[in-house]
Amino acid sequence: MSKKTVAELLVETLAGAGIERIYGVAGDSLNGITDSLRKRDDIQWIHLRHEETAAFAAGADAHLSGRLAVCAGSCGPGNLHLINGLYDCHRSRVPVLAIAAQIPSNEIGSGYFQETHPEHLFAQCSHYCELVSQPEQMPRVLEIAMQTALSRRGVSVIAIPGDVGLRDAVEQQPRLHFPEPKPNVRPSDDEIAALAKILNQSKKITILGGAGCAGAHTELIELAGKLKAPIVHAMRGKEFIEYDNPFDVGMTGLLGFSSGYHAMMNCDVLLMLGTDFPYQQFFPEKATIVQIDLRGEQLGRRTKLDYGFVGDTQTTLRALLPKLEQSKNDEHLKASLEHYQKARKGLDELATGETGRKPIHPQYAVRVLDELAAENAIFSCDVGTPTIWAARYLTMNGQRRLLGSFSHGSMANALPQAIGAQVSHPGRQVVSLSGDGGLAMLMGDLLSLRQLQLPVKVIVFKNDSLAFVELEMKAAGVLDFGTDLHNPNFAKMAEAAGLLGLTAETPDQVEPMIAQALKHDGPALVEVIVSRQELSMPPTITLEQMKGFSLFMLKAVLSGRGDEIIDLAKINLFR
Numbered sequence: 001m002s003k004k005t006v007a008e009l010l011v012e013t014l015a016g017a018g019i020e021r022i023y024g025v026a027g028d029s030l031n032g033i034t035d036s037l038r039k040r041d042d043i044q045w046i047h048l049r050h051e052e053t054a055a056f057a058a059g060a061d062a063h064l065s066g067r068l069a070v071c072a073g074s075c076g077p078g079n080l081h082l083i084n085g086l087y088d089c090h091r092s093r094v095p096v097l098a099i100a101a102q103i104p105s106n107e108i109g110s111g112y113f114q115e116t117h118p119e120h121l122f123a124q125c126s127h128y129c130e131l132v133s134q135p136e137q138m139p140r141v142l143e144i145a146m147q148t149a150l151s152r153r154g155v156s157v158i159a160i161p162g163d164v165g166l167r168d169a170v171e172q173q174p175r176l177h178f179p180e181p182k183p184n185v186r187p188s189d190d191e192i193a194a195l196a197k198i199l200n201q202s203k204k205i206t207i208l209g210g211a212g213c214a215g216a217h218t219e220l221i222e223l224a225g226k227l228k229a230p231i232v233h234a235m236r237g238k239e240f241i242e243y244d245n246p247f248d249v250g251m252t253g254l255l256g257f258s259s260g261y262h263a264m265m266n267c268d269v270l271l272m273l274g275t276d277f278p279y280q281q282f283f284p285e286k287a288t289i290v291q292i293d294l295r296g297e298q299l300g301r302r303t304k305l306d307y308g309f310v311g312d313t314q315t316t317l318r319a320l321l322p323k324l325e326q327s328k329n330d331e332h333l334k335a336s337l338e339h340y341q342k343a344r345k346g347l348d349e350l351a352t353g354e355t356g357r358k359p360i361h362p363q364y365a366v367r368v369l370d371e372l373a374a375e376n377a378i379f380s381c382d383v384g385t386p387t388i389w390a391a392r393y394l395t396m397n398g399q400r401r402l403l404g405s406f407s408h409g410s411m412a413n414a415l416p417q418a419i420g421a422q423v424s425h426p427g428r429q430v431v432s433l434s435g436d437g438g439l440a441m442l443m444g445d446l447l448s449l450r451q452l453q454l455p456v457k458v459i460v461f462k463n464d465s466l467a468f469v470e471l472e473m474k475a476a477g478v479l480d481f482g483t484d485l486h487n488p489n490f491a492k493m494a495e496a497a498g499l500l501g502l503t504a505e506t507p508d509q510v511e512p513m514i515a516q517a518l519k520h521d522g523p524a525l526v527e528v529i530v531s532r533q534e535l536s537m538p539p540t541i542t543l544e545q546m547k548g549f550s551l552f553m554l555k556a557v558l559s560g561r562g563d564e565i566i567d568l569a570k571i572n573l574f575r
């Protein structure tokens with residue numbers, strides 16, 4: 001029997017750790033690895049058209065499963081293409097390992113064909129990034145990379161020259177055979193007592209929850225019930241917090257609900273749980289702020305902080321709940337919930353479609369999709385206006401999932417993430433809410449839907465523009481420029497690529513076409529011709545007010561009404 005190669009040991013180590021697939025694009029320098037994959041049936045090669053897609057897809061896979069996912073690119077330009085997707089994975093704290101093949105080891109440093117230095121390139125978007133330069137390092141370096149991605153939640157990269165992969169392995173087996181550790185992390189007893197005291201003494205408490213509340217829904221609802229506290233969520237917390245939640249008052253932030261904003265601004269104590277909500281302008285200035293996060297380094301990052309605690313949300317709340325007294329004061333909660341109902345009603349009124357009337361409101365298309373989609377559908381939304389519609393019109397229910405490039409904010413994420421979702425969850429309905437700009441940016445991988453037989457449904461919001469940027473330009477008082485898109489007929493293009501392709505031009509076509517696409521046994525694309533400026537800027541905000549501020553710098557929530565920005569700094573609806 002021939003000896004095992006380093007590449008074979010690499011693949012065996014991955015398979016042994018339960019990795020079922022590697023997303024990537026093949027290349028000479030990856031030959032050792034792809035050839036090892038070819039010979040096994042317990043780990044698949046997911047062949048894509050662009051490495052950026054591979055990285056986003058791996059990130060989606062990891063986000064949905066909570067487990068390590070792997071992507072790969074060949075030397076130089078091949079792995080360089082991974083970088084934007086890897087940034088996204090790293091900033092979203094999902095465990096992803098990237099295999100960056102390297103040029104022949106004896107050529108490193110000579111300016112050889114395709115030479116780059118992955119250890120430098122990926123240093124900023126990874127916790128661990130090392131070159132495997134000799135067989136003795138395998139599998140140890142790979143195992144450290146995997147362990148680091150998992151335990152620190154983020155990206156690890158190993159760079160490996162093609163020739164090193166083809167050499168004989170020294171070690172013959174993976175060395176680590178233990179299940180992923182799952183420690184309980186919580187504040188000390190004294191800290192829990194101090195936290196309980198602060199909360200027991202306060203009457204107007206608002207909870208701001210984020211993605212770090214995943215898995216702690218029961219405890220979160222019990223907490224809100226005891227404190228009579230409205231719960232505001234940050235975008236990445238939507239899928240974990242919004243459902244079955246009688247305390248829900250919506251999202252905060254520019255794209256949020258005015259009710260979310262007010263619930264935060266009008267509290268005496270803001271309790272932040274597992275959130276890194278980034279916009280400083282939306283935090284209350286006078287309230288006492290308490291933050292609980294699994295990572296100490298996250299404490300006080302976004303706002304001044306009065307108390308900070310390190311703990312996992314669920315474990316911490318379990319320790320805290322018995323120490324809390326039942327609050328009897330529900331004034332703040334009631335006011336916040338009433339405000340939420342009003343805000344919700346206002347948004348729902350915009351999500352309508354009149355027969356034959358063009359163009360279609362994008363809100364309407366998403367409302368229809370929300371109604372028709374499966375109870376356990378997985379959605380992804382592009383950065384741009386699809387993020388707004390997803391935040392406001394997709395209903396989460398504890399089974400549905402929502403993917404986006406929320407922390408890194410990269411365009412073109414939705415289709416690649418949908419690919420990763422569908423590959424890793426073959427039985428689930430997966431829907432990509434794509435911008436026409438976003439789809440075009442990584443459009444090559446529409447072809448992958450057919451090739452990999454992935455029944456992803458792509459809804460394209462065709463507004464012939466980079467609408468979100470146009471909105472920001474208007475807000476900044478500059479004339480919009482460079483935002484026009486001369487689009488093809490995406491439905492015909494989809495047909496040519498072997499997908500079902502449909503075009504909805506009028507509201508009455510939206511429901512039957514989305515229904516047809518969802519039922520279709522294979523990939524489908526519905527282009528929806530939507531209005532270009534659904535949220536126009538208010539005439540009352542002057543250039544002077546805007547000067548030097550990006551839209552995100554404004555202390556404002558974009559009113560769903562499309563005719564105003566509610567300058568929330570000036571209005572206090574509770575007074």
Ligand SMILES: Cc1cc2nc3c(=O)[nH]c(=O)nc-3n(C[C@H](O)[C@H](O)[C@H](O)COP(=O)(O)OP(=O)(O)OC[C@H]3O[C@@H](n4cnc5c(N)ncnc54)[C@H](O)[C@@H]3O)c2cc1C
Nearest residue numbers: 210211212235236237253254255274275276277294313406
């Ligand atoms: C175009 C665009 C517009 C946007 N507008 C908005 C907006 O208006 N409003 C909005 O909210 N967002 C908006 N976002 C998203 C925003 O940029 C942030 O990504 C988002 O607010 C962060 O959500 P989060 O705090 O839930 O998640 P993260 O930023 O991922 O933070 C999660 C926190 O939880 C901690 N954590 C993880 N696990 C645990 C655990 N088990 N226990 C305790 N802590 C844990 C982490 O350490 C981290 O600090 C927008 C994004 C885009 C692209």
Ligand SMILES: Cc1ncc(C[n+]2csc(CCOP(=O)(O)OP(=O)(O)O)c2C)c(N)n1
Nearest residue numbers: 384385410411435436437438465466467468
């Ligand atoms: C890779 C990348 N390039 C540019 C941007 C800036 N940007 C943010 S949203 C956006 C427009 C997105 O257009 P589209 O996908 O058509 O969505 P729309 O807002 O029109 O619905 C742009 C250019 C970005 N976030 N990411």
Ligand SMILES: [Mg+2]
Nearest residue numbers: 436437465467
């Ligand atoms: Mg667009």
